[in-house]
Amino acid sequence: MTRTYPKIQPYSQDCNDCPIRHRAVCARCESDELELLEQFKYYRSFEAGQTVVWAGDKMDFVASVVTGIATLSQTMEDGRRQMVGLLLPSDFVGRPGRETSAYDVTAATDLVMCCFRKKPFEEMMLRTPHIAQRLLEMTLDELDAAREWMLLLGRKTAREKIASLVCIIARRDASLQLNTSDGELRFDLPLTREAMSEYLGLTLETVSRQMSALRKEGLIVTEGKRQIVIPDFDRLLEETGDDSDGGFLV
């Protein structure tokens, strides 16, 4: 016996105010069955620096980033912090089947999230198999990204780490924005030196020094505080230590 289920349209690019957006399950572009999600959907805004949830706190919703950047971090007792997730617009956060957040969720910039209460979300997951399949796909992508990140943390030099981070953000950005055609990439890197250091497992001083080094060598150009131009993406890529072809998976 073969059944058919309502199809989730994956990666629908232009559904900008959907509750769980194009990299996630898009409820807007869906069958009737999914309409009911709408009634549980709500938006929340945060200012840069604010905490969305603390590790261990109750988190009764799942969400996706609409605008801005959120981070997931772990903190050790003595204060050492490691970022373990970087959420850009369209990324999903929250784990069906868990009561509390395992990580600090923080707004790295001003942030708007689109939230669902977890209960109805879980119920719908049971009724609509394609959601679980879509979510599985997303989670596998995240796992691959985490593993790439592990290579960075475990084996790359400070210089390679910085180059990698800049490339990662540039790619994510480029896949959304229109890229400036002729090899040159322009985008803003909306992370403080401290946030970068938490991402990379470095101190902020080392981040600053290595950024200066890349700047002096012309691999990156900074305009103002956060705006970055990469004159030659391929040249910067060579500094990451990654295989030239190897896929970034985010």
Place this chain on the structure above:
Amino acid sequence: MTRTYPKIQPYSQDCNDCPIRHRAVCARCESDELELLEQFKYYRSFEAGQTVVWAGDKMDFVASVVTGIATLSQTMEDGRRQMVGLLLPSDFVGRPGRETSAYDVTAATDLVMCCFRKKPFEEMMLRTPHIAQRLLEMTLDELDAAREWMLLLGRKTAREKIASLVCIIARRDASLQLNTSDGELRFDLPLTREAMSEYLGLTLETVSRQMSALRKEGLIVTEGKRQIVIPDFDRLLEETGDDSDGGFLV
């Protein structure tokens, strides 16, 4: 409209020769619909050190570890290696929806895996929603483990890394074996110093030194080459830098 689907029995402990075992989808203990998986199931054995698949190679199966230990690693062009997955018995490997392996899969010890051809597996996933749900759950667990691992790689000292690894293996082992009641844990750590160093983002010399240090301080006792006794688990835990309560999620 509410439908019901065949239920997957999760974590069924005593289904030892099931193709995808208790931490995964258990096909043995299932509805008729799942029976057809059996015909695509086959076993493969590897000797310690052998490679199961190379990163980039075609991988037309998914599998679970039956006995032994497998690892997932990434290699940089200049040979630096980082382990990104450690697969103990019952762990699942392979990604539905991808043609090639993203990682080197290697037998750390003699290894038996139970494999499925990917095509029929994927087809069944579409027909049997609970499989995707179960797989999602497993993948989320793995993601949490990966994030714990990122904290280790990014922020822990060599000593903390070693203590953490020993604790992780001990826990995984204890959850399968009968633990030796009175606080004392005995198990074997079936990884070479080199494998440990690839897990931890260290050199094998540093691993060796730190193991010696823990031994001299009586935090661990080694019997023979690979057998390890932890006289006082809680005392070793304190050396990991982790929150005393905080959940290891593997």
Place this chain on the structure above:
DNA sequence: ATCAGCTATTGATCTACATCAAGGCGCGGG
């Protein structure tokens, strides 16, 4: 018994990054 080939240990030295410390720049408020 001897030797080759692993794996592990231990020592000596080097270095990339952390740590400590001192400004500098930009921005908003009084």
Place this chain on the structure above:
DNA sequence: CCCGCGCCTTGATGTAGATCAATAGCTGAT
């Protein structure tokens, strides 16, 4: 205008862990 506060940069110094190197145990082959 000045001051305080975030954020960033840069310098001086310290150190954990890498690197280089020698040796030791263990296993299996001759």
